[in-house]
Amino acid sequence: MFHLLRISLSALFFVAALAQSDRSHGEVDFNRDIRPLFADRCLHCHGPDEEKREGEYRLDIREGAFAVLDDHRAIVPGDVEASALIERITSEDEDERMPPADSKRTLSAEEIDLLRRWVAEGAKWDLHWSFRPAERPEAPQVTDQSWPRDEIDQFVLARLEAEGLEPGAEADRERLIRRLSFDLTGLPPTLAEIDAFLTDERPDAYGHLVDRLLASPRYGERMASLWLDAARYSDTYGYQVDRDRRVWPWRDWVIGAFNDNMPYDLFIQNQLAGDLFPDATKEQILATTFNRLHPQKTEGGSIPEEFQNEYVADRVQTLGTAVLGLAFECCRCHDHKSDPITQNDFYQLSAFFNNIDEFGLYSYSTDSVPTPTLRLPTQEQEKELSKAKQAVAEQVACAEGLETEQRQAFEKWLHSSERDQALKSTEPISGQVAHLDFGGTAPHGAKSIPGQVGKGVQLSGDDPINTQVGDFRRYDPFTISLWMRTPDEKKRAVIFHRSLGWTDAGSRGYELLLEEGKLSAALIHFWPGNAIRIRTQEKMTPGAWVHVAMVYDGSSSADGLQLYLDGAPAPVDVVRDCLSKEISGKDGDRIKIGARDRDRGFSDGGLDEFEVYTRQLSPMEIDALAGGTQLSAALEKSADALSAAEREALWQFYRLSLDPVHKESLASLREARKAEADVHDLVAEIMVMQELPDRRPAFFLTRGVYHLRAREVKPETPAVFLPLPKKTPRNRLSLARWLTDGDHPLTARVAVNRFWQMLFGEGLVRTPEDFGSQGEMPTHPQLLDYLSNDFVDHNWDVKHLLKKIVQSATYRQSSEVTSELLEQDPENQLLARASRYQLPAEMLRDAALYAGGLLVERIGGPPAKPYEVAVSFKPVDHDKGEGLFRRSVYTYWKRTGPAPVMMALDASKRDVCRVRRSRTSSPLQALVLLNDPQFVEAGRHLSEKLLHEHGTSDTGVLAAMFRTLTGRRPTEAELAVVEKLYQQQVAYFADHQQQAERYLTTGESAYDDTLPCSPVERLAAHSVVAASLLNYEGFTMKR
């Protein structure tokens, strides 16, 4: 067995099976009673954080707590008097007493008593429960043998019996089917389904029902809506500008994964590292979008490293909360105060997540998807693409096939008189579209200096020189030639660029820069993950005029991009070679020289003879531009006198500049490339994870500040757990497998706890986001361990786990509660009843729409925009038609102004990972349920539906309405209440037809004016009753 714990388990003792609710009696339990006290009051100064530790005494680990200090010991097991710790916490002397007054932490008399008793009882010390592997406890013996249906119930009942309590009665079938339908599918049962269940006499009617619900595709939607909170899913980037982003294919992946019952370990592995599986499928890569769902930034002036660092930290923190149930927020800046997680652990863990080709800002001026991305072509695009690729390949082959023929033509030309003409006509070289010689007045901001030919200019670095040319696409060959002189070794300087901006545009376009003194040429869709860049190996010599040419052949590959220095090809390093999308923006497709907004310009740089050509020039032509004579010399020589090298160079010249056949072939190739690019540019992309070939260095950051790099760190798992085996590669896949190893003490427990929480309203650990020493202890530790092992033993089968839990007698209990029990166990920690609480936001809205048949059920697709998005803080137009009535899991989520109805109903904001929603009750919720047009419209649709079914029987309509919304038949008294309201409203609307008409026209859908025997006032009055019942606890509460 692969033990995950490094800390010796020898010192463990087993906690009493049952936690006691009254702590003044019975044995003190270290993990339950003492550790939280230490964590809360002491570890701030006596914890794992070395920097903050006072007097070298530490209380987070056993060795520290019991250490001999000078002449005394803080804790002497069994001897209260000799224990300095007790002396210090009870000292009369304010300077001596712990915790110190200025810490604003105090110990109550009861707490001091606990500590005293703990020492007296032998000061037993135990590793924090959640860091120990889950045990395999036997289900305890219970007195009442009739109640338990399975082990879950034995664990629960044992605790109840110890408290002298009895479990609650089983809820009736109406309640059970409603509870189960909501819990497993997020929607209530229909009347037909209720009736079928009530009359199902099969012995396992309940099991059949559970199976039916788990098999429903609605199950995936229900489960996904929880995971979206943990994954901080949002349809926009967040932060401040908060543009839309297209990440919904990932959301659909999640729904599919739940519906396919993907084992939970694989669910986690795919999302953390799907791209790293051998032969990863598109779906597996898509799963990794999970790591890119954090907020992203584009605000002007932001520093990319700062936010890239933030993204990586968010990935680690999300992993911590969602998978491990541990808070990693603290240890980003310092060692954890109370848990054995260090700052070093944080940065080692973050090193797993920083190894992708990303940039800290997304593009403000373009819609480039931040790299790395996965392309998601439609089937049709797939077909078109392969056709287009084929066409490009054919053109390339065709051009190559022509070479023999062309060489013959070249030989003929060599010996012909045309060659003389070429000699005469090489001035100017063909294809020139611009030539700035700076002979006149210097452009604004620049000054005239003696140049390479006549006058040149010296640039300010702040004022760009504009040109009127440069609108090249990535399939267009081009050449740009210039003379330059750098005054010093520039760290960074823009020589020229054609782009909408630098970081504000993801650098989209092409550019020539000085970087660390070297020339760097690039064509970019989104820097750095979708671009080609080459950089000279040598630095430019300051003070010298150098001729530079950037030559591109239209191939979208680094091979097709060259830099020439003084007429000769420069040795270059390929920095990136991954351009696959357009390099042009909306406008601004003109070359600018010497400066770029917010970038560093070529200050005091010299420039002369700036020329632009719409073709790839041959080496001899570039030599000529650099003042060389190779071309003219070669042209002057007789064919026989040419050296082999000259002949080859001349052939290049002939081919690229003169040969009409090649020209035509290039034009066809360009067309083919353009056709391919046009399809490519339309293919949707999504942000995913893709490992860089060479590991990008990761650093330990002092106080978490992005530029305070203390030292480099390598990817490693937190030291408190057993490490990854030595030979395992340090990548996300290894990390994901390590996390989902069956013996990992946390992953399964954390998952099981969340599924429990989804069914009971609260987890067995009530702080699902914190299993550390500051979190709450499990109410039923052994049950949690039992279920975790069962989950792993059943191959992390989520549906199996859910079925097991919902089939228990514990789950089936009624939610009725006596005042005595309520007083004894207000938070239902003992589980002597089912919990009742308001349905989550999604269920409230979906159930209302579903009741009246308004809900449009279709799985997946782009986000839907219901009415409420038009009244959010950042309003957008709502949809027309079915987009208004999709399930809420599809509701468009804008981080800076989320759907306001969802927010009022306690949905999570999805800025950061959350695994628990707050449940509040506010008047704003009442206003939404009473007045939001979609609830009004839903009530009307329900009334229309029932009027069709029940015709003239108002009582029939009302009774069915009550039952549809609450899942049970009304009592006579209840029916009387709704009938009274109905009668009042019919009378009112009869007198106020206009009001009725107005009420019925709320919402986009037209009301049904073809109802038999139904004047407007009947429909309106029933709709008012329905709208009222949508506010009734029988509808809004899960019971």
Add this chain to the structure above:
Amino acid sequence: MAIHNSKCEPVQVKSRRRMLKQLGIGFGGIATAGMLGRSAPVEASGGILSATHHLPRARRVIFLFQSGGPSQMDTFDYKPELNAKHGTQLPAEVRMGQRLTAMSGNQTSLPLVGSPFKFQQHGESGIWMSELLPHMAKVADELCVIKSVHTDAINHGPAVTLVQTGSQFPGRPSIGGWISYGLGAENEDLPPFVVMVTKDKGGQPLVSRLWGSGFLPSKNQGVRFRSGKDPILYLGNPSGIDPQTRQRMLTALRDLHEMQIEKGANPEIENKISQYDLAFRMQSSVPEATRIEDEPEHVLKKYGEDVRNPGSYAANCLLARRLAERDVRFIQLYHQGWDQHGNLVKSLSRQCQETDQPTAALLSDLKERGLLEDTLVVWGGEFGRTNYCQGKLRNDNFGRDHHPRCFTMWMAGGGVKGGINYGKTGPLCYNIAENPVHVFDIQATLMHLLGIDHERLTFKYQGRHFRLTDVGGKVVHPILA
């Protein structure tokens, strides 16, 4: 939750409104400072603190947030030396290698720009203000001008989030959220935390997390009052539903709910009933509170013509006073457009013109009603602006970039000294020369004035006791009255 500090007597939070009622004075009545009584505790409110940590000096806060970063040296921080050095380069010994934004950080030249606006001293206190603030000049003696505020963030998103939530990154509760959580509502018919944003202002976008509740229960999030017909989302009845119908619906609901209670203990339903009652009361209390038309002509005039335009800063200022009168605990205004990267002269003049008169009117209006005594008014943005020019310095036009190292905020009323300056910047207005005040200190002081020890109002989440001021914050004692 409340930990009693032996040194300070805990003081229970008292409802001004209730007291006024006891005294037979309604909303519109005039209460003097003496009547507010500073010592007599009455009863606890709906917050987590059963009592404040110490004697509160303010019962409510109006935070006039000026989003974008107002230029300190063109409004409050008079710098004749900077004017004298206009056009010369920012000296390296002043900049000290500190980071600039990626907007001007790559500029070859960083010329200093003096303020083109005339400055004068005002009031008995002689507080300096530029000609852009003629109305504020008249209330100079109410102001405690803090010239040495500084922040950690250099761009809007993080900086605004820091001022409003105590962290540069999303996820934490806002100041108002903390106050609502700690002290609850004083007027149970209105939300304790109300947010108003000047409508139709462009500029740096605001986001709703700035008034969010983070990990606190979501009922503590700010309720944004809209300028349209429904000040609160879905406050009004749907069309076709008149108040009688609504009343009948609620009666039927109550009847049904009471039948459930009869069947057994059910605190959730009891709570639900009370929330529906409150929602119903809000349907009248909110429109009543927001009915500016009720104000007499001379009051409207005081705030300026713009007050008649719903959603304008002037209208929001007047609403802020009405809400303060009705004991809303935390009233947060946002006014965008202070981001003068270019075209400063014209653009800053317009900003000041929009806000000067209403802000001054709010102060004097509060004062006339005796409300300034226990209402803390805070004015400021997320950072200041550079003393050097962003882009090209031209004769008629220039801009200033973001500057986190020093900027001006002011406070007035509720427990702070009026007519004083606190803190000093260097002669070129780049660094702080004296008494630095971090935004955490502003937050700590704000809480202190409300009777809260910022280190003790905490919320345990993910194993940590979070607080508004993170790990910082010192109360600025010298400015306390």
